[in-house]
Amino acid sequence: MSSATPTSSPGADAPLLVTQLHDLHVELGAKMVPFAGYDMPVQYPSGILTEHLHTRESAGLFDVSHMGQIRLSGETFAAVATALETLCPADFQALQPGQQRYSFFTDSSAGILDDLMVTRMGPGDGSDHIFMVVNAGCKDADIAHLRANLSNRCKIEVLADRALVALQGPKAAAVFARLVPESGKLKFMSGKSLNAAGFDVIATRSGYTGEDGFEISVANKDAVAFVKKLLADPDVKPVGLGARDSLRLEAGLCLHGNDITEKTNPVEANLVWAMQKRRREQGGFPGAGIVQQQLADGPSRKRVGILPEGKAPARAHTEITDFGGRVIGEITSGGFGPSLGMPIAMGYVETAHAAIGTEINLMVRGKALPAKIAAMPFVPHRYQR
Amino acid sequence: MSGIRFSKDHEWVKVDGDIATVGISPYAQDQLGDVVFVDLPAIGKKIEKGKELAVVESVKAASEVYAPVSGEVVEVNAALGDAPGTVNEDALGKGWFAKVKIANKAELDGLMDEAAYKTFCEGLH
Structure with a gap:
């Protein structure tokens, strides 16, 4: 037996980084794997199915x-919002104190360099500033990108002294x-x-599960004690x-x-909703002309959800064909949806085949x-709006 | 010969006459995690030792299962279609994959007995 889909990560030769919670994961019996340069828990002893279903029923x-x-x-x-808008297609100027928005960095061809969450912290939180969370695999590039483009317009601080945990599920709010x-x-x-x-x-x-919940940033020095406090709640499991x-695939969220x-x-990725009208x-923002052209002409392909009819999961990079056998697209994420008990996927197909219900192979x-x-x-x- | 034998790729074989029942080891199922689908070979398929016999899918990944012996597939465990998790629950029993009519019994000599396999797995940590 051999694993056909190992986790790849940039700088695979470099020693793995660890989070503040690494020892706790090991103590909890997690199976650790390399991910984006970090040694991370892929699952705990209860297993992925149980952890998934627990998050949908309780709190993960x-x-x-x-x-x-x-x-x-x-x-x-x-000033900060205006500066950040030169790199992202979201309307940050319209953010009210405390309001959060999903966005992405685009490049000159409107390609998505990374996606991110931006929160305008309120006046009660000291000054009015932006708290941003970016992907692990992209963070070094993102920070360099911010520094190269915005350092003359705003102060950029990397909060390396903070841990981040997500508490997700219908019981997260009560917990x-x-x-x-x-x-x-x-x-x-x-x-x-x-x-x-x-x-x-x-x-x-x-969050990133489709459930109600929180992402919580805590100082590194407090991380273990804080997490132990959360795990002490009988509704919470790691x-x-x-x-x-x-969970994110079932929720239709992009990786x-x-x-x-x-x-x-962003247009073919079906993320037009994240580019507010004023910015469109x-x-x-980088690639704005291409975005506007795509909006006017319609994209040649679209990101769609895909339900295989049988029980076999179709993984990322699986070719999608029409009934004549012509390749019309590719799966970008695919696997098994534990809450549905069946395989699910998302990917890109030519626009002519993108309507819901279209039959593909x-x-x-x-x-x-x-x-x-x-x-x-x-x-x-199940967000609490 | 009787008893269970294991390959270095974590498949097991139980031999009854010239029929070998094949599955994956408890170590293998533990490494995979929750099995959600098993792609079994067609009955009648000729398989070759060391080549793909089946594909087992966990939530996370697809893994090939190699044939520990050459021969012809005479039966597959159709019950795994509705209950792939049986591979996790009873890897050495009800979680079997296929029965193979052995082409060359000498191939079995290269496989490990239970004690040797246990030592082999301990060496992987």
């Missing part, structure tokens, strides 16, 4: 400290409210500095990167590097497996 706790946390500040919030009742006031896509049972944290009501991936890359633009019209190990274009998310989002 994820260590996402490998991701990059960045603080952008300047003379005024408007977190037991530590900090005020957290219940946060709505989906908003954030605030809070004191959670003695720990100073930055919490945003957001969840690894394996279930994180199956940068798979579903969105520097070779995909006015441009002023997936070429798995030389066999054409029937599948259909399907609506996403596969599992309904």
Whole structure:
């Protein structure tokens, strides 16, 4: 037996980095794997299926400290927002204090360099600044990108002294409210500095599972104690990167590097909603001309959901063909959806084949497996708006 | 010969006459995690030792299962279609993959007995 899909990571020869919670993961019996240069828990002894279903039923706790946390500040919030808008197609100027927005860095061909979360921290949090979270695998490039383009316009601080955990699931809000009742006031896509049972944290009501929940930034020195406090709640179980991936795929959320890359633009990636009207019209971000042209002409391919008809999962890079055998696209993420008990996937197909219900074939190990274009998310989002 | 034998690729074989029942070891299922699909060979398929016999899919990845002996597939474990998790629950029993009519019994000599395989797995840590 041999594993056919090893986890690849940049700088695979370099020694692996660890998060503040590494020893705790090992103590909890996690299976550790290299991911984006870090030694991370892919699963705990209960296994990916159980961890996945627990998150959908109760509350899962994820260590996402490998991701990059960045603080952008300047003379005024408007100055910072305006500066960041030169790199991203989102409307940051319109953000209210405490409001969070999903965005991405684009390049001159409108390719997606990384996707990210931006929160305008409120006046109650000291100054009015931006708290940004970027992907682990891209964070060094993102930081260099910010420094190269914005260092004369705002202060860029990498918050390397902070850990980040995600508490996700229908019971996440109740669990977190037991530590900090005020957290219940946060709505989906908003954030605030809070004191959670003695720990100073930055919490945003957001996540990567489709469930209600929080991403919580905590000082490295407090990380283990804070996480142990959360894990002491009987509703909370630790969840690894394996279930994180199956949860986000069921939720139809993109994984940068798979579903969105520097070779995909936001229009074909079906992320037009993340480019607010003013920015779509006015441009002023890298690749704006291409985005505007794509919006006017329609993209030649689209990111879609795919439901294989049988039980065989179709993995990333599986070719998608029409019934004549012509290649019309490729799967970018594919696997098994534990909440659905069946395989699910997403990928890109030529626009002519992108309508929901369109029948396609997936070429798995030389066999054409029937599948259909399907609506996403596969599992309904349960955000608390 | 009787008893269970293991390959270095973590497949097992139990021989009854000239029929070998093949599956993956408890070590292998543990490494894979939750099995969600097994792509079994067609009955009648001629397989060659060391070449692909089946593909086992966990939530995370697809892995090839190699044939520990050459021969012809005479039966597959169709019950895995509805209950692939049986591979995790009972790897050495109900989680078997296929029965193969052995082409060359001498190939079995290269496989490990239970004690040798246990030592082999311990050496992997």
